[in-house]
Amino acid sequence: MISYDAGKVEEKWQKKWDSTKLNxxxxxSKKPKFYNLVMFPYPSGDKLHVxxxxxxxxxxxxxxxxxxxxYNVFEPMGFDSxxxxxENYAIKTKVPPKESTDKNVAYMIKQLTRIGTIYDxxxxxxxxxPEYYKWTQWIFLELYxxxxxxxxxxxxxxxxxxxxxxxxxxxxGGICERCKNQVVQKNxxxxxxxxxxxxEKLLDRTGLDWPEKTILMQRNxxxxxxxxxxxxxxxxxxxxxxxxxSVPQTFIAQTFTVIxxxxxxxxxxxxxxxxxxxxxxxxxxxxxxxxxxxxNIETDMEGIFTGRYVENPFGKGDLPIWIASFVLAEYxxxxxxxxxxxxxxxAFAKKYGIPLRxxxxxxxxxxxxxxxxxxxxxxxxxxxxxxxxxxxxxRKWGEAREDIINYIEKKGFGKKSTNYKxxxxxxxRQRYWGAPIPIVYDPNGNPHPIPEKYLPWELPxxxxxxxxxxxxxxxxxxxxxxxxxxxxxxxxPEVDTMDTFMCSSWYFLRYPCNKMGKKPxxxxxxxxxxxxxxxxxGAEHACMHLLYARFLNMALYDMGHIxxxxxxxxxxxxxxxxxxxxxxSKTKGNVVSxxxxxxxxxxxxxxxxxxxxxxxxxxGDWSDKGITGIARFVERxxxxxxxxxxxxxxxxxxxxxxxxxxxxVTEDIEELHFNTALAAFMEFINFASKNGIDKTCKKIITQxxxxxxxxxxxxxxxxxxxxxxxxFSKWPGYDPKLVQDDLTKIGVQVNGxxxxxxEISKDASQEEALKLARANENVMRYLAxxxxxxxxxxxxxxxxxxxx
RNA sequence: GGGCGAGUGGCGGAACUGGUAGACGCGCUAGCCUUAGGAGCUAGUGGCCUUGCCGUGAGGGUUCGAGUCCCUCCUCGCCCACCA
Numbered sequence: 001m002i003s004y005d006a007g008k009v010e011e012k013w014q015k016k017w018d019s020t021k022l023n024x025x026x027x028x029s030k031k032p033k034f035y036n037l038v039m040f041p042y043p044s045g046d047k048l049h050v051x052x053x054x055x056x057x058x059x060x061x062x063x064x065x066x067x068x069x070x071y072n073v074f075e076p077m078g079f080d081s082x083x084x085x086x087e088n089y090a091i092k093t094k095v096p097p098k099e100s101t102d103k104n105v106a107y108m109i110k111q112l113t114r115i116g117t118i119y120d121x122x123x124x125x126x127x128x129x130p131e132y133y134k135w136t137q138w139i140f141l142e143l144y145x146x147x148x149x150x151x152x153x154x155x156x157x158x159x160x161x162x163x164x165x166x167x168x169x170x171x172x173g174g175i176c177e178r179c180k181n182q183v184v185q186k187n188x189x190x191x192x193x194x195x196x197x198x199x200e201k202l203l204d205r206t207g208l209d210w211p212e213k214t215i216l217m218q219r220n221x222x223x224x225x226x227x228x229x230x231x232x233x234x235x236x237x238x239x240x241x242x243x244x245x246s247v248p249q250t251f252i253a254q255t256f257t258v259i260x261x262x263x264x265x266x267x268x269x270x271x272x273x274x275x276x277x278x279x280x281x282x283x284x285x286x287x288x289x290x291x292x293x294x295x296n297i298e299t300d301m302e303g304i305f306t307g308r309y310v311e312n313p314f315g316k317g318d319l320p321i322w323i324a325s326f327v328l329a330e331y332x333x334x335x336x337x338x339x340x341x342x343x344x345x346x347a348f349a350k351k352y353g354i355p356l357r358x359x360x361x362x363x364x365x366x367x368x369x370x371x372x373x374x375x376x377x378x379x380x381x382x383x384x385x386x387x388x389x390x391x392x393x394x395r396k397w398g399e400a401r402e403d404i405i406n407y408i409e410k411k412g413f414g415k416k417s418t419n420y421k422x423x424x425x426x427x428x429r430q431r432y433w434g435a436p437i438p439i440v441y442d443p444n445g446n447p448h449p450i451p452e453k454y455l456p457w458e459l460p461x462x463x464x465x466x467x468x469x470x471x472x473x474x475x476x477x478x479x480x481x482x483x484x485x486x487x488x489x490x491x492x493p494e495v496d497t498m499d500t501f502m503c504s505s506w507y508f509l510r511y512p513c514n515k516m517g518k519k520p521x522x523x524x525x526x527x528x529x530x531x532x533x534x535x536x537x538g539a540e541h542a543c544m545h546l547l548y549a550r551f552l553n554m555a556l557y558d559m560g561h562i563x564x565x566x567x568x569x570x571x572x573x574x575x576x577x578x579x580x581x582x583x584x585s586k587t588k589g590n591v592v593s594x595x596x597x598x599x600x601x602x603x604x605x606x607x608x609x610x611x612x613x614x615x616x617x618x619x620g621d622w623s624d625k626g627i628t629g630i631a632r633f634v635e636r637x638x639x640x641x642x643x644x645x646x647x648x649x650x651x652x653x654x655x656x657x658x659x660x661x662x663x664x665v666t667e668d669i670e671e672l673h674f675n676t677a678l679a680a681f682m683e684f685i686n687f688a689s690k691n692g693i694d695k696t697c698k699k700i701i702t703q704x705x706x707x708x709x710x711x712x713x714x715x716x717x718x719x720x721x722x723x724x725x726x727x728f729s730k731w732p733g734y735d736p737k738l739v740q741d742d743l744t745k746i747g748v749q750v751n752g753x754x755x756x757x758x759e760i761s762k763d764a765s766q767e768e769a770l771k772l773a774r775a776n777e778n779v780m781r782y783l784a785x786x787x788x789x790x791x792x793x794x795x796x797x798x799x800x801x802x803x804x
Numbered sequence: 805g806g807g808c809g810a811g812u813g814g815c816g817g818a819a820c821u822g823g824u825a826g827a828c829g830c831g832c833u834a835g836c837c838u839u840a841g842g843a844g845c846u847a848g849u850g851g852c853c854u855u856g857c858c859g860u861g862a863g864g865g866u867u868c869g870a871g872u873c874c875c876u877c878c879u880c881g882c883c884c885a886c887c888a
Contacts, residue, residue: 213882213883216808217808220883221884223887227888244887246887258888301886325886328888330887331888419887420887539882612816618817620816626816626829626830630829632829675829676828678828679829681828682828683827745824746824747823748824752868752869754824756824789868792869797824801868803868
């Protein structure tokens with residue numbers, strides 16, 4: 001028999017919260033602030049799926065808890081509403097992106113409200129609104145002013161049959177998603193942000209309470225390495241190469257030099273020589289293969305001799321210059337010196353018969369002999385004994401690094417240098433549904449920033465969504481006319497839009513300032529409210545959103561617009577909810593919709609079931625099997641409050657158990673261990689159903705359940721005569737004296753094996769404990785088998801005997 | 805190939821700094837209640853050759869004592885993978 005009607009109750013309270021404006025936040029409150037943020041969703045046409053609920057429900061529970069702890073909690077929600085899916089949808093259906101996006105947003109707000117979250121919708125943002133992207137453009141211009149935004153030629157994925165640029169996701173495996181033709185690389189003039197200026201600052205993690213793994217991922221992504229830049233002259237030519245080497249210990253073994261196939265100096269190297277034709281053909285061939293994504297970097301290693309040499313750099317002879325397919329033009333200097341002590345170099349030399357030299361040997365003589373005969377590549381770094389240069393003979397590879405670097409500098413071979421893997425952020429998208437890049441070109445093609453007074457530089461709407469594959473923006477008369485009208489005849493607008501990551505890199509600044517018309521944010525307000533105290537979102541953003549947002553925040557800080565360097569103080573990644581072990585996705589057709597379950601069991605039950613699945617950061621595989629357990633729990637909870645016997649059998653025990661519960665729930669929420677907190681509630685109910693429960697405890701447990709099941713809590717609170725609203729009541733504290741049991745059962749071990757159990761006072765002495773343990777019949781039998789050589793008592797834990 | 809993380813009943817998962825492994829829930833079994841039950845209640849539920857023995861992926865080690873610490877291996881997951 002169901003006595004608690006979740007559907008009715010939840011609707012009732014959602015209406016009341018709305019009509020009483022319960023969750024509106026006064027940003028000027030004197031209470032201590034807490035900015036509780038969760039990554040905002042993309043408003044897709046699909047409904048919210050289980051993953052959203054998993055994430056938003058738990059994050060809201062945390063926010064509700066913090067609010068009851070007395071903080072002024074700011075928990076906003078918005079929409080990352082620019083992006084490709086809406087545009088593709090428009091191409092398919094001719095519904096303009098704005099229309100479908102608005103519709104999706106309206107629907108999602110309904111769904112999000114149904115969760116019972118405390119979002120203050122007054123403070124919402126939507127990145128595709130002109131009032132928002134005006135400021136995204138403003139930020140771009142600020143960066144441009146300071147040289148942090150610039151234009152250069154860069155390759156894009158291009159489909160020759162669709163005649164369009166493709167995003168990486170649309171070009172997976174080098175195949176066009178739409179027509180299944182080969183994708184090629186094509187060079188286009190595009191805009192970049194100079195994130196590389198912040199490589200060093202982005203490595204700094206001071207004050208960040210972030211998962212170690214995420215910090216590590218960012219560090220690897222930035223990829224700082226220190227080494228030597230050798231400076232070397234090409235023989236017979238007035239060309240100098242800079243050659244980067246991050247492992248210079250074996251530099252003296254270098255016997256040849258390789259350069260990237262797309263190195264700009266190649267044609268100069270071979271011009272007029274007998275090598276010119278074959279080299280240039282080789283270069284073209286490799287480029288073509290790479291462009292067509294036909295080049296397998298794992299297995300294909302190709303090279304060609306240029307006929308040129310690097311002039312006797314270390315006094316050991318000239319180094320032949322080769323072109324090698326594996327060298328990257330964009331890392332380091334695009335030129336590498338090779339030696340026998342690098343596996344790839346070694347393989348290359350073997351393939352093309354290039355002479356090698358040894359500078360390091362293994363300590364084992366037999367092995368050393370093999371290495372001397374070039375039987376294999378010896379790179380077993382730490383054990384390696386250096387042979388050459390003589391100054392270092394006998395020293396270990398592992399410890400000689402610093403000295404060798406100094407030696408190289410002293411000799412004048414090269415200079416210390418630092419390199420990063422991080423590249424500048426390409427923000428140009430040859431797409432319609434994004435914020436237009438606020439740049440115009442004069443008749444000579446020179447770029448000019450659009451003055452602030454013309455912002456927002458609005459996205460044109462006189463466009464036709466035909467599946468031509470080209471961005472519809474190119475065909476907007478209004479856009480081009482507008483440009484000429486303002487700037488003059490022959491002027492053209494930039495037709496590319498910005499990467500949506502640009503829009504999502506600063507939204508957290510806009511939330512508390514969302515209605516401001518004259519500026520993106522107010523320094524006083526953001527300095528008060530940021531950094532974000534708790535940021536919850538997916539781990540997949542480690543090297544994208546989370547890095548971009550930090551970069552932009554730092555840049556704004558350096559410009560003096562804001563007073564904090566880092567945007568997110570504490571970061572937590574929710575786990576992924578899978579279905580049959582696979583990520584939920586539309587294409588796989590394994591997306592689970594929450595709606596049916598919410599209809600049947602109610603939003604509280606659904607939220608709690610997801611939290612009960614396991615630790616929040618672990619995620620798990622979706623199964624609808626256990627949800628009845630939580631439904632029963634809610635039913636029993638309601639019964640306990642509404643008709644639970646107030647004839648208490650053991651008052652003392654009740655007091656203890658409620659205090660224990662407060663402690664457990666409090667600590668578990670702090671650590672986001674919602675699953676064990678819920679288990680504790682269940683234990684308490686099991687206890688109370690036998691023991692009875694008094695009014696005070698009813699009130700306390702109602703407060704405790706509020707973050708987990710806000711609707712149920714309001715209903716219970718009202719039932720027991722509480723004043724609206726329980727969600728602003730003060731979080732209960734516990735009496736530390738009452739959470740400890742006076743008597744505990746502990747085990748008795750003999751030689752490490754459990755042989756008995758005794759009940760003992762928590763502050764019993766060792767003597768008492770041992771005496772009690774010896775009195776145990778079973779323990780006695782085992783003690784009789786020999787001499788007791790050691791006695792152990794760990795207070796409140798265990799008694800142990802060692803018998804010989 | 806490199807980095808990180810994880811392997812506990814039929815299932816999801818508990819177990820704080822090493823100290824009674826399996827909390828809580830699902831499922832299952834029996835009973836009660838009921839015209840009936842895919843509702844509710846009560847009891848039970850790691851395995852076995854059951855005075856006891858064995859059990860946290862496998863094998864070794866440290867310890868009075870190991871799911872927890874150390875070494876080797878296996879399996880799975882995620883991220884990065886031509887970075888000189």
